[in-house]
Amino acid sequence: MSIFKSHISQMGAYKPPLEGRDNHQHLLLDFNERVLPVAPAVKQALIDFINDDQLQVYPAYGNITQKIADYCGVKSEQVMITNGSDQGIDLIIRSACQEGDEAIIPGPTFAMYHQCAKVENLNIIEPTYSRENGFPKQAVIDAITNKTRLIVLANPNNPCGTPVARETILEIAKAAPQAATLVDECYFEYTRQTVCDAVEEYPNLLVTRTFSKTWGLPSVRLGYVISRKENIDALLNVRGPYDVNQLAVVAIDAALSNPEYTQEYVKEVIEVSKPMLEAFLDKKAIKYWPTVANYIWVFPDNPDAMEKHIRASGILVRPKLDANGRKGLRITLGNKRQTLKLEQCLSSFEIN
Known part of the structure:
Protein backbone atom coordinates (compact mmCIF):
# COMPACT_ATOMS: atom_id res chain seq x y z
CA MET A 1 0.00 0.00 0.00
CA ALA A 39 25.92 38.34 -22.10
CA PRO A 40 29.48 38.48 -20.74
CA ALA A 41 28.21 40.72 -17.94
CA VAL A 42 25.94 37.92 -16.70
CA LYS A 43 28.80 35.40 -16.69
CA GLN A 44 31.07 37.84 -14.90
CA ALA A 45 28.46 38.59 -12.24
CA LEU A 46 28.21 34.89 -11.42
CA ILE A 47 32.00 34.49 -11.32
CA ASP A 48 32.35 37.53 -9.05
CA PHE A 49 29.69 36.21 -6.68
CA ILE A 50 31.37 32.81 -6.39
CA ASN A 51 34.78 34.40 -5.88
CA ASP A 52 33.33 36.57 -3.11
CA ASP A 53 32.82 33.42 -1.00
CA GLN A 54 29.09 33.81 -0.40
CA LEU A 55 27.91 30.32 -1.32
CA GLN A 56 27.70 29.34 2.36
CA VAL A 57 25.19 32.14 3.09
CA TYR A 58 21.40 31.87 2.73
CA PRO A 59 19.91 33.86 -0.17
CA ALA A 60 19.16 37.55 0.29
CA TYR A 61 17.16 38.89 -2.64
CA GLY A 62 17.80 42.60 -2.23
CA ASN A 63 15.94 44.77 -4.74
CA ILE A 64 15.46 42.16 -7.47
CA THR A 65 11.66 42.25 -7.09
CA GLN A 66 11.68 46.01 -7.58
CA LYS A 67 13.92 45.69 -10.65
CA ILE A 68 11.58 43.13 -12.19
CA ALA A 69 8.57 45.31 -11.34
CA ASP A 70 10.23 48.30 -13.02
CA TYR A 71 10.91 46.20 -16.10
CA CYS A 72 7.26 45.09 -16.22
CA GLY A 73 5.79 48.49 -15.41
CA VAL A 74 4.01 47.29 -12.25
CA LYS A 75 4.43 47.80 -8.49
CA SER A 76 6.91 45.67 -6.56
CA GLU A 77 4.09 44.50 -4.29
CA GLN A 78 2.49 42.94 -7.38
CA VAL A 79 5.50 40.69 -8.09
CA MET A 80 6.72 37.42 -6.55
CA ILE A 81 9.88 35.70 -7.74
CA THR A 82 9.78 31.91 -8.14
CA ASN A 83 12.03 28.96 -8.93
CA GLY A 84 11.32 29.18 -12.65
CA SER A 85 7.83 29.94 -13.89
CA ASP A 86 7.00 26.26 -13.31
CA GLN A 87 6.95 26.93 -9.57
CA GLY A 88 4.69 29.92 -10.09
CA ILE A 89 2.26 27.75 -12.05
CA ASP A 90 2.37 25.07 -9.37
CA LEU A 91 1.85 27.52 -6.50
CA ILE A 92 -1.13 29.16 -8.18
CA ILE A 93 -2.83 25.84 -8.85
CA ARG A 94 -2.09 24.45 -5.38
CA SER A 95 -3.32 27.62 -3.71
CA ALA A 96 -6.49 28.11 -5.77
CA CYS A 97 -7.81 24.58 -6.26
CA GLN A 98 -9.03 21.60 -4.28
CA GLU A 99 -9.53 17.98 -5.30
CA GLY A 100 -12.51 17.63 -7.61
CA ASP A 101 -12.49 21.24 -8.83
CA GLU A 102 -12.65 21.90 -12.56
CA ALA A 103 -9.75 23.29 -14.56
CA ILE A 104 -10.08 24.54 -18.13
CA ILE A 105 -6.79 24.03 -19.96
CA PRO A 106 -7.01 24.51 -23.75
CA GLY A 107 -4.75 22.11 -25.58
CA PRO A 108 -2.53 20.73 -26.79
CA THR A 109 -0.31 22.82 -24.56
CA PHE A 110 2.62 22.90 -22.12
CA ALA A 111 2.61 19.67 -20.12
CA MET A 112 3.27 21.29 -16.74
CA TYR A 113 -0.25 22.73 -16.56
CA HIS A 114 -1.72 19.23 -16.67
CA GLN A 115 0.96 17.86 -14.36
CA CYS A 116 0.22 20.39 -11.62
CA ALA A 117 -3.54 20.05 -12.08
CA LYS A 118 -3.34 16.26 -11.84
CA VAL A 119 -1.32 16.46 -8.61
CA GLU A 120 -4.30 18.31 -7.11
CA ASN A 121 -6.66 15.74 -8.68
CA LEU A 122 -8.61 18.31 -10.66
CA ASN A 123 -11.13 17.51 -13.37
CA ILE A 124 -9.56 18.88 -16.56
CA ILE A 125 -11.63 20.24 -19.44
CA GLU A 126 -9.54 20.67 -22.59
CA PRO A 127 -11.00 22.74 -25.44
CA THR A 128 -8.75 22.35 -28.47
CA TYR A 129 -6.79 24.79 -30.59
CA SER A 130 -6.98 24.44 -34.36
CA ARG A 131 -4.71 25.66 -37.12
CA GLU A 132 -7.64 27.32 -38.86
CA ASN A 133 -9.43 28.96 -35.92
CA GLY A 134 -6.66 29.39 -33.36
CA PHE A 135 -7.66 29.83 -29.72
CA PRO A 136 -11.00 28.12 -28.86
CA LYS A 137 -12.58 31.16 -27.21
CA GLN A 138 -16.21 30.10 -27.28
CA ALA A 139 -15.45 26.56 -26.14
CA VAL A 140 -13.57 27.96 -23.13
CA ILE A 141 -16.42 30.30 -22.20
CA ASP A 142 -18.99 27.53 -22.67
CA ALA A 143 -16.97 25.25 -20.37
CA ILE A 144 -17.13 27.63 -17.40
CA THR A 145 -19.33 26.36 -14.54
CA ASN A 146 -19.68 27.10 -10.84
CA LYS A 147 -17.08 24.35 -10.29
CA THR A 148 -14.43 26.07 -12.40
CA ARG A 149 -11.52 27.14 -10.21
CA LEU A 150 -8.73 27.43 -12.79
CA ILE A 151 -8.43 28.62 -16.38
CA VAL A 152 -5.02 28.46 -18.03
CA LEU A 153 -4.33 30.76 -20.97
CA ALA A 154 -0.87 30.39 -22.50
CA ASN A 155 -0.14 33.52 -24.49
CA PRO A 156 1.21 32.46 -26.88
CA ASN A 157 0.46 28.79 -26.63
CA ASN A 158 3.12 26.10 -26.83
CA PRO A 159 3.58 24.18 -29.15
CA CYS A 160 1.53 26.06 -31.74
CA GLY A 161 2.57 29.67 -31.11
CA THR A 162 -1.04 30.87 -31.21
CA PRO A 163 -1.74 34.16 -29.40
CA VAL A 164 -4.78 34.99 -27.28
CA ALA A 165 -6.17 38.49 -27.78
CA ARG A 166 -6.07 40.77 -24.76
CA GLU A 167 -9.80 41.42 -24.89
CA THR A 168 -10.44 37.67 -24.98
CA ILE A 169 -8.32 37.07 -21.87
CA LEU A 170 -10.12 39.82 -19.95
CA GLU A 171 -13.53 38.62 -21.14
CA ILE A 172 -12.76 35.12 -19.85
CA ALA A 173 -11.44 36.43 -16.52
CA LYS A 174 -14.63 38.46 -16.11
CA ALA A 175 -16.81 35.48 -17.01
CA ALA A 176 -15.27 33.31 -14.26
CA PRO A 177 -14.58 35.60 -11.27
CA GLN A 178 -14.42 32.57 -8.94
CA ALA A 179 -11.58 30.99 -10.92
CA ALA A 180 -7.88 31.77 -11.00
CA THR A 181 -7.16 32.92 -14.56
CA LEU A 182 -3.52 32.00 -15.09
CA VAL A 183 -1.97 33.77 -18.09
CA ASP A 184 1.42 32.32 -18.97
CA GLU A 185 3.49 34.99 -20.72
CA CYS A 186 6.80 33.14 -20.75
CA TYR A 187 7.41 34.28 -24.36
CA PHE A 188 6.47 37.90 -23.64
CA GLU A 189 9.68 39.38 -25.05
CA TYR A 190 8.82 37.94 -28.46
CA THR A 191 5.19 39.08 -28.54
CA ARG A 192 5.13 42.19 -26.30
CA GLN A 193 1.52 41.21 -25.54
CA THR A 194 0.55 41.38 -21.88
CA VAL A 195 -2.29 41.79 -19.41
CA CYS A 196 -0.05 42.50 -16.41
CA ASP A 197 -1.36 46.07 -16.33
CA ALA A 198 -4.89 44.72 -15.70
CA VAL A 199 -4.23 42.69 -12.54
CA GLU A 200 -5.62 45.37 -10.24
CA GLU A 201 -8.87 45.59 -12.19
CA TYR A 202 -9.28 41.80 -12.41
CA PRO A 203 -8.74 40.23 -8.96
CA ASN A 204 -8.60 36.67 -10.36
CA LEU A 205 -5.89 37.44 -12.94
CA LEU A 206 -2.38 36.04 -12.42
CA VAL A 207 0.48 36.34 -14.92
CA THR A 208 3.54 34.08 -14.97
CA ARG A 209 6.80 34.87 -16.77
CA THR A 210 10.33 33.50 -16.86
CA PHE A 211 13.96 34.37 -17.53
CA SER A 212 14.48 30.94 -19.10
CA LYS A 213 13.54 31.66 -22.71
CA THR A 214 14.59 34.97 -24.25
CA TRP A 215 17.02 35.83 -21.45
CA GLY A 216 18.81 32.50 -21.88
CA LEU A 217 18.96 31.47 -18.22
CA PRO A 218 16.92 28.25 -17.81
CA SER A 219 19.69 26.54 -15.86
CA VAL A 220 19.54 28.99 -12.94
CA ARG A 221 15.71 28.89 -12.63
CA LEU A 222 14.03 32.22 -12.04
CA GLY A 223 10.50 33.15 -12.94
CA TYR A 224 7.93 35.47 -11.45
CA VAL A 225 4.22 35.97 -10.85
CA ILE A 226 2.41 39.27 -11.38
CA SER A 227 -0.94 39.81 -9.67
CA ARG A 228 -2.67 42.12 -7.24
CA LYS A 229 -1.03 42.54 -3.83
CA GLU A 230 -3.56 40.38 -2.01
CA ASN A 231 -2.86 37.46 -4.32
CA ILE A 232 0.91 37.88 -4.07
CA ASP A 233 0.73 37.99 -0.27
CA ALA A 234 -1.29 34.76 -0.26
CA LEU A 235 1.15 33.01 -2.60
CA LEU A 236 4.09 34.12 -0.46
CA ASN A 237 2.47 32.21 2.39
CA VAL A 238 2.98 29.06 0.32
CA ARG A 239 6.33 29.73 -1.35
CA GLY A 240 9.35 28.96 0.80
CA PRO A 241 11.61 31.84 1.92
CA TYR A 242 14.65 30.42 0.09
CA ASP A 243 13.06 28.69 -2.92
CA VAL A 244 14.92 30.92 -5.38
CA ASN A 245 18.66 30.39 -5.34
CA GLN A 246 21.08 33.30 -5.01
CA LEU A 247 22.92 32.56 -8.26
CA ALA A 248 19.64 33.04 -10.14
CA VAL A 249 19.13 36.45 -8.56
CA VAL A 250 22.72 37.50 -9.33
CA ALA A 251 22.32 36.44 -12.98
CA ILE A 252 18.96 38.12 -13.47
CA ASP A 253 20.14 41.33 -11.82
CA ALA A 254 23.00 41.48 -14.33
CA ALA A 255 20.69 40.56 -17.21
CA LEU A 256 18.23 43.35 -16.41
CA SER A 257 21.15 45.78 -16.20
CA ASN A 258 22.29 44.68 -19.68
CA PRO A 259 19.04 44.20 -21.64
Whole structure:
Protein backbone atom coordinates (compact mmCIF):
# COMPACT_ATOMS: atom_id res chain seq x y z
CA MET A 1 0.00 0.00 0.00
CA SER A 2 1.36 3.41 -0.99
CA ILE A 3 1.80 6.05 1.70
CA PHE A 4 0.85 8.69 -0.88
CA LYS A 5 -2.52 9.75 -2.26
CA SER A 6 -3.79 7.04 -4.60
CA HIS A 7 -4.05 9.30 -7.64
CA ILE A 8 -0.39 10.36 -7.28
CA SER A 9 0.81 6.78 -7.72
CA GLN A 10 -1.33 6.44 -10.84
CA MET A 11 0.11 9.53 -12.50
CA GLY A 12 3.03 9.62 -14.88
CA ALA A 13 5.98 11.95 -14.37
CA TYR A 14 6.63 14.79 -16.79
CA LYS A 15 9.85 13.66 -18.46
CA PRO A 16 11.15 16.04 -21.12
CA PRO A 17 13.54 14.30 -23.56
CA LEU A 18 16.74 15.61 -22.01
CA GLU A 19 18.89 12.56 -22.65
CA GLY A 20 21.80 13.24 -24.98
CA ARG A 21 21.23 17.00 -25.31
CA ASP A 22 24.59 18.75 -25.62
CA ASN A 23 24.86 22.28 -26.93
CA HIS A 24 28.52 21.63 -27.80
CA GLN A 25 27.52 18.80 -30.13
CA HIS A 26 24.05 19.82 -31.31
CA LEU A 27 22.17 22.86 -32.48
CA LEU A 28 19.38 22.78 -29.88
CA LEU A 29 16.15 23.78 -31.63
CA ASP A 30 13.98 21.54 -29.45
CA PHE A 31 13.28 23.39 -26.15
CA ASN A 32 12.56 26.97 -27.29
CA GLU A 33 15.71 28.16 -25.54
CA ARG A 34 17.91 31.06 -26.48
CA VAL A 35 20.47 29.43 -28.78
CA LEU A 36 23.33 31.87 -28.17
CA PRO A 37 25.40 32.37 -24.99
CA VAL A 38 24.31 34.92 -22.42
CA ALA A 39 25.92 38.34 -22.10
CA PRO A 40 29.48 38.48 -20.74
CA ALA A 41 28.21 40.72 -17.94
CA VAL A 42 25.94 37.92 -16.70
CA LYS A 43 28.80 35.40 -16.69
CA GLN A 44 31.07 37.84 -14.90
CA ALA A 45 28.46 38.59 -12.24
CA LEU A 46 28.21 34.89 -11.42
CA ILE A 47 32.00 34.49 -11.32
CA ASP A 48 32.35 37.53 -9.05
CA PHE A 49 29.69 36.21 -6.68
CA ILE A 50 31.37 32.81 -6.39
CA ASN A 51 34.78 34.40 -5.88
CA ASP A 52 33.33 36.57 -3.11
CA ASP A 53 32.82 33.42 -1.00
CA GLN A 54 29.09 33.81 -0.40
CA LEU A 55 27.91 30.32 -1.32
CA GLN A 56 27.70 29.34 2.36
CA VAL A 57 25.19 32.14 3.09
CA TYR A 58 21.40 31.87 2.73
CA PRO A 59 19.91 33.86 -0.17
CA ALA A 60 19.16 37.55 0.29
CA TYR A 61 17.16 38.89 -2.64
CA GLY A 62 17.80 42.60 -2.23
CA ASN A 63 15.94 44.77 -4.74
CA ILE A 64 15.46 42.16 -7.47
CA THR A 65 11.66 42.25 -7.09
CA GLN A 66 11.68 46.01 -7.58
CA LYS A 67 13.92 45.69 -10.65
CA ILE A 68 11.58 43.13 -12.19
CA ALA A 69 8.57 45.31 -11.34
CA ASP A 70 10.23 48.30 -13.02
CA TYR A 71 10.91 46.20 -16.10
CA CYS A 72 7.26 45.09 -16.22
CA GLY A 73 5.79 48.49 -15.41
CA VAL A 74 4.01 47.29 -12.25
CA LYS A 75 4.43 47.80 -8.49
CA SER A 76 6.91 45.67 -6.56
CA GLU A 77 4.09 44.50 -4.29
CA GLN A 78 2.49 42.94 -7.38
CA VAL A 79 5.50 40.69 -8.09
CA MET A 80 6.72 37.42 -6.55
CA ILE A 81 9.88 35.70 -7.74
CA THR A 82 9.78 31.91 -8.14
CA ASN A 83 12.03 28.96 -8.93
CA GLY A 84 11.32 29.18 -12.65
CA SER A 85 7.83 29.94 -13.89
CA ASP A 86 7.00 26.26 -13.31
CA GLN A 87 6.95 26.93 -9.57
CA GLY A 88 4.69 29.92 -10.09
CA ILE A 89 2.26 27.75 -12.05
CA ASP A 90 2.37 25.07 -9.37
CA LEU A 91 1.85 27.52 -6.50
CA ILE A 92 -1.13 29.16 -8.18
CA ILE A 93 -2.83 25.84 -8.85
CA ARG A 94 -2.09 24.45 -5.38
CA SER A 95 -3.32 27.62 -3.71
CA ALA A 96 -6.49 28.11 -5.77
CA CYS A 97 -7.81 24.58 -6.26
CA GLN A 98 -9.03 21.60 -4.28
CA GLU A 99 -9.53 17.98 -5.30
CA GLY A 100 -12.51 17.63 -7.61
CA ASP A 101 -12.49 21.24 -8.83
CA GLU A 102 -12.65 21.90 -12.56
CA ALA A 103 -9.75 23.29 -14.56
CA ILE A 104 -10.08 24.54 -18.13
CA ILE A 105 -6.79 24.03 -19.96
CA PRO A 106 -7.01 24.51 -23.75
CA GLY A 107 -4.75 22.11 -25.58
CA PRO A 108 -2.53 20.73 -26.79
CA THR A 109 -0.31 22.82 -24.56
CA PHE A 110 2.62 22.90 -22.12
CA ALA A 111 2.61 19.67 -20.12
CA MET A 112 3.27 21.29 -16.74
CA TYR A 113 -0.25 22.73 -16.56
CA HIS A 114 -1.72 19.23 -16.67
CA GLN A 115 0.96 17.86 -14.36
CA CYS A 116 0.22 20.39 -11.62
CA ALA A 117 -3.54 20.05 -12.08
CA LYS A 118 -3.34 16.26 -11.84
CA VAL A 119 -1.32 16.46 -8.61
CA GLU A 120 -4.30 18.31 -7.11
CA ASN A 121 -6.66 15.74 -8.68
CA LEU A 122 -8.61 18.31 -10.66
CA ASN A 123 -11.13 17.51 -13.37
CA ILE A 124 -9.56 18.88 -16.56
CA ILE A 125 -11.63 20.24 -19.44
CA GLU A 126 -9.54 20.67 -22.59
CA PRO A 127 -11.00 22.74 -25.44
CA THR A 128 -8.75 22.35 -28.47
CA TYR A 129 -6.79 24.79 -30.59
CA SER A 130 -6.98 24.44 -34.36
CA ARG A 131 -4.71 25.66 -37.12
CA GLU A 132 -7.64 27.32 -38.86
CA ASN A 133 -9.43 28.96 -35.92
CA GLY A 134 -6.66 29.39 -33.36
CA PHE A 135 -7.66 29.83 -29.72
CA PRO A 136 -11.00 28.12 -28.86
CA LYS A 137 -12.58 31.16 -27.21
CA GLN A 138 -16.21 30.10 -27.28
CA ALA A 139 -15.45 26.56 -26.14
CA VAL A 140 -13.57 27.96 -23.13
CA ILE A 141 -16.42 30.30 -22.20
CA ASP A 142 -18.99 27.53 -22.67
CA ALA A 143 -16.97 25.25 -20.37
CA ILE A 144 -17.13 27.63 -17.40
CA THR A 145 -19.33 26.36 -14.54
CA ASN A 146 -19.68 27.10 -10.84
CA LYS A 147 -17.08 24.35 -10.29
CA THR A 148 -14.43 26.07 -12.40
CA ARG A 149 -11.52 27.14 -10.21
CA LEU A 150 -8.73 27.43 -12.79
CA ILE A 151 -8.43 28.62 -16.38
CA VAL A 152 -5.02 28.46 -18.03
CA LEU A 153 -4.33 30.76 -20.97
CA ALA A 154 -0.87 30.39 -22.50
CA ASN A 155 -0.14 33.52 -24.49
CA PRO A 156 1.21 32.46 -26.88
CA ASN A 157 0.46 28.79 -26.63
CA ASN A 158 3.12 26.10 -26.83
CA PRO A 159 3.58 24.18 -29.15
CA CYS A 160 1.53 26.06 -31.74
CA GLY A 161 2.57 29.67 -31.11
CA THR A 162 -1.04 30.87 -31.21
CA PRO A 163 -1.74 34.16 -29.40
CA VAL A 164 -4.78 34.99 -27.28
CA ALA A 165 -6.17 38.49 -27.78
CA ARG A 166 -6.07 40.77 -24.76
CA GLU A 167 -9.80 41.42 -24.89
CA THR A 168 -10.44 37.67 -24.98
CA ILE A 169 -8.32 37.07 -21.87
CA LEU A 170 -10.12 39.82 -19.95
CA GLU A 171 -13.53 38.62 -21.14
CA ILE A 172 -12.76 35.12 -19.85
CA ALA A 173 -11.44 36.43 -16.52
CA LYS A 174 -14.63 38.46 -16.11
CA ALA A 175 -16.81 35.48 -17.01
CA ALA A 176 -15.27 33.31 -14.26
CA PRO A 177 -14.58 35.60 -11.27
CA GLN A 178 -14.42 32.57 -8.94
CA ALA A 179 -11.58 30.99 -10.92
CA ALA A 180 -7.88 31.77 -11.00
CA THR A 181 -7.16 32.92 -14.56
CA LEU A 182 -3.52 32.00 -15.09
CA VAL A 183 -1.97 33.77 -18.09
CA ASP A 184 1.42 32.32 -18.97
CA GLU A 185 3.49 34.99 -20.72
CA CYS A 186 6.80 33.14 -20.75
CA TYR A 187 7.41 34.28 -24.36
CA PHE A 188 6.47 37.90 -23.64
CA GLU A 189 9.68 39.38 -25.05
CA TYR A 190 8.82 37.94 -28.46
CA THR A 191 5.19 39.08 -28.54
CA ARG A 192 5.13 42.19 -26.30
CA GLN A 193 1.52 41.21 -25.54
CA THR A 194 0.55 41.38 -21.88
CA VAL A 195 -2.29 41.79 -19.41
CA CYS A 196 -0.05 42.50 -16.41
CA ASP A 197 -1.36 46.07 -16.33
CA ALA A 198 -4.89 44.72 -15.70
CA VAL A 199 -4.23 42.69 -12.54
CA GLU A 200 -5.62 45.37 -10.24
CA GLU A 201 -8.87 45.59 -12.19
CA TYR A 202 -9.28 41.80 -12.41
CA PRO A 203 -8.74 40.23 -8.96
CA ASN A 204 -8.60 36.67 -10.36
CA LEU A 205 -5.89 37.44 -12.94
CA LEU A 206 -2.38 36.04 -12.42
CA VAL A 207 0.48 36.34 -14.92
CA THR A 208 3.54 34.08 -14.97
CA ARG A 209 6.80 34.87 -16.77
CA THR A 210 10.33 33.50 -16.86
CA PHE A 211 13.96 34.37 -17.53
CA SER A 212 14.48 30.94 -19.10
CA LYS A 213 13.54 31.66 -22.71
CA THR A 214 14.59 34.97 -24.25
CA TRP A 215 17.02 35.83 -21.45
CA GLY A 216 18.81 32.50 -21.88
CA LEU A 217 18.96 31.47 -18.22
CA PRO A 218 16.92 28.25 -17.81
CA SER A 219 19.69 26.54 -15.86
CA VAL A 220 19.54 28.99 -12.94
CA ARG A 221 15.71 28.89 -12.63
CA LEU A 222 14.03 32.22 -12.04
CA GLY A 223 10.50 33.15 -12.94
CA TYR A 224 7.93 35.47 -11.45
CA VAL A 225 4.22 35.97 -10.85
CA ILE A 226 2.41 39.27 -11.38
CA SER A 227 -0.94 39.81 -9.67
CA ARG A 228 -2.67 42.12 -7.24
CA LYS A 229 -1.03 42.54 -3.83
CA GLU A 230 -3.56 40.38 -2.01
CA ASN A 231 -2.86 37.46 -4.32
CA ILE A 232 0.91 37.88 -4.07
CA ASP A 233 0.73 37.99 -0.27
CA ALA A 234 -1.29 34.76 -0.26
CA LEU A 235 1.15 33.01 -2.60
CA LEU A 236 4.09 34.12 -0.46
CA ASN A 237 2.47 32.21 2.39
CA VAL A 238 2.98 29.06 0.32
CA ARG A 239 6.33 29.73 -1.35
CA GLY A 240 9.35 28.96 0.80
CA PRO A 241 11.61 31.84 1.92
CA TYR A 242 14.65 30.42 0.09
CA ASP A 243 13.06 28.69 -2.92
CA VAL A 244 14.92 30.92 -5.38
CA ASN A 245 18.66 30.39 -5.34
CA GLN A 246 21.08 33.30 -5.01
CA LEU A 247 22.92 32.56 -8.26
CA ALA A 248 19.64 33.04 -10.14
CA VAL A 249 19.13 36.45 -8.56
CA VAL A 250 22.72 37.50 -9.33
CA ALA A 251 22.32 36.44 -12.98
CA ILE A 252 18.96 38.12 -13.47
CA ASP A 253 20.14 41.33 -11.82
CA ALA A 254 23.00 41.48 -14.33
CA ALA A 255 20.69 40.56 -17.21
CA LEU A 256 18.23 43.35 -16.41
CA SER A 257 21.15 45.78 -16.20
CA ASN A 258 22.29 44.68 -19.68
CA PRO A 259 19.04 44.20 -21.64
CA GLU A 260 20.49 44.95 -25.06
CA TYR A 261 21.76 41.40 -25.61
CA THR A 262 18.22 40.10 -25.21
CA GLN A 263 16.68 42.87 -27.30
CA GLU A 264 19.10 42.29 -30.17
CA TYR A 265 18.55 38.55 -30.09
CA VAL A 266 14.76 38.91 -30.10
CA LYS A 267 14.93 41.35 -33.01
CA GLU A 268 16.97 38.94 -35.14
CA VAL A 269 14.77 35.95 -34.32
CA ILE A 270 11.45 37.69 -35.02
CA GLU A 271 12.43 40.05 -37.85
CA VAL A 272 14.98 37.90 -39.70
CA SER A 273 14.87 34.20 -38.84
CA LYS A 274 11.11 33.80 -38.53
CA PRO A 275 10.19 35.24 -41.95
CA MET A 276 13.15 33.37 -43.49
CA LEU A 277 11.96 29.99 -42.27
CA GLU A 278 8.31 30.73 -43.03
CA ALA A 279 9.23 31.65 -46.62
CA PHE A 280 11.26 28.45 -46.92
CA LEU A 281 8.40 26.32 -45.64
CA ASP A 282 5.95 28.06 -47.98
CA LYS A 283 8.26 27.42 -50.93
CA LYS A 284 8.57 23.73 -50.02
CA ALA A 285 4.79 23.47 -49.37
CA ILE A 286 5.35 22.23 -45.82
CA LYS A 287 2.38 23.11 -43.63
CA TYR A 288 2.89 24.92 -40.34
CA TRP A 289 0.84 26.75 -37.75
CA PRO A 290 0.91 30.56 -37.78
CA THR A 291 3.03 31.68 -34.82
CA VAL A 292 3.97 34.83 -32.93
CA ALA A 293 6.68 33.12 -30.88
CA ASN A 294 10.24 31.86 -31.38
CA TYR A 295 9.15 28.44 -32.61
CA ILE A 296 7.22 27.00 -35.54
CA TRP A 297 5.13 23.81 -35.45
CA VAL A 298 5.59 22.15 -38.84
CA PHE A 299 3.71 19.18 -40.28
CA PRO A 300 5.68 17.42 -43.03
CA ASP A 301 4.27 14.31 -44.69
CA ASN A 302 6.87 12.10 -43.00
CA PRO A 303 7.77 13.71 -39.65
CA ASP A 304 9.62 10.69 -38.24
CA ALA A 305 11.96 10.47 -41.21
CA MET A 306 12.50 14.22 -41.24
CA GLU A 307 13.27 14.31 -37.51
CA LYS A 308 15.75 11.44 -37.91
CA HIS A 309 17.47 13.25 -40.77
CA ILE A 310 17.63 16.51 -38.83
CA ARG A 311 19.08 14.73 -35.80
CA ALA A 312 21.71 13.02 -37.96
CA SER A 313 22.74 16.50 -39.10
CA GLY A 314 23.40 17.54 -35.51
CA ILE A 315 20.16 19.48 -35.01
CA LEU A 316 17.54 18.62 -32.39
CA VAL A 317 13.82 19.47 -32.80
CA ARG A 318 10.80 18.39 -30.74
CA PRO A 319 8.08 16.01 -32.02
CA LYS A 320 4.63 17.10 -30.80
CA LEU A 321 1.16 15.64 -31.44
CA ASP A 322 -1.83 17.81 -32.31
CA ALA A 323 -5.30 17.26 -30.85
CA ASN A 324 -6.02 14.60 -33.48
CA GLY A 325 -2.83 12.66 -32.81
CA ARG A 326 -1.02 13.87 -35.91
CA LYS A 327 2.69 14.34 -35.32
CA GLY A 328 4.39 17.62 -36.08
CA LEU A 329 7.86 18.95 -35.35
CA ARG A 330 8.20 22.01 -33.16
CA ILE A 331 11.26 23.90 -34.32
CA THR A 332 12.85 26.65 -32.25
CA LEU A 333 14.06 29.67 -34.18
CA GLY A 334 17.69 30.66 -33.79
CA ASN A 335 19.66 33.44 -35.42
CA LYS A 336 20.09 33.90 -39.17
CA ARG A 337 23.16 31.65 -39.44
CA GLN A 338 21.46 28.83 -37.56
CA THR A 339 18.30 29.19 -39.65
CA LEU A 340 20.34 28.87 -42.83
CA LYS A 341 21.91 25.68 -41.46
CA LEU A 342 18.45 24.29 -40.73
CA GLU A 343 17.19 25.18 -44.20
CA GLN A 344 20.18 23.48 -45.82
CA CYS A 345 19.45 20.38 -43.76
CA LEU A 346 15.77 20.34 -44.74
CA SER A 347 16.66 20.87 -48.41
CA SER A 348 19.00 17.88 -48.42
CA PHE A 349 16.25 15.76 -46.84
CA GLU A 350 13.88 16.64 -49.66
CA ILE A 351 16.48 15.71 -52.29
CA ASN A 352 17.09 12.34 -50.67
